[in-house]
Amino acid sequence: MLLLGAMPAHAERACAPWPGEFDPLPTVSDADPLRARWARLRAEQLAARAEELEPQDPVEANRLWQRVLCLDPGSASAHTGIERSRPAVVLRARPPRARPVVRAERPDPPAPPR
Secondary structure, three states: OOOOOOOOHHHHHHOOOOOOOOOOOOOOOOOOHHHHHHHHHHHHHHHHHHHHHOOOOHHHHHHHHHHHHHHOOOOHHHHHHHHHHOOOOOOOOOOOOOOOOOOOOOOOOOOOOO
């Protein structure tokens, strides 16, 4: 069955409620005004903390920005925060491997006559 607007499985896991949060996790567009207000305030708190953490701990800041995106999917600041705090991926070229020298085996010389 195809559900339109369904999130991929990895996004659902990332947006699972943390301890002490509502289950299911509300968003700023929640139909319940109190839950929507809570989501907006929580997103603001997490965004402020993520900005503080970016210089010292970009990995944790990225995790918080992802959380802000769960609470406020349309947040432009969360998208830019994720880009700023994305962990750098260093690609290192493999050192060249020495190829083994292949030598043709020589037959043993014939034994001298006795």
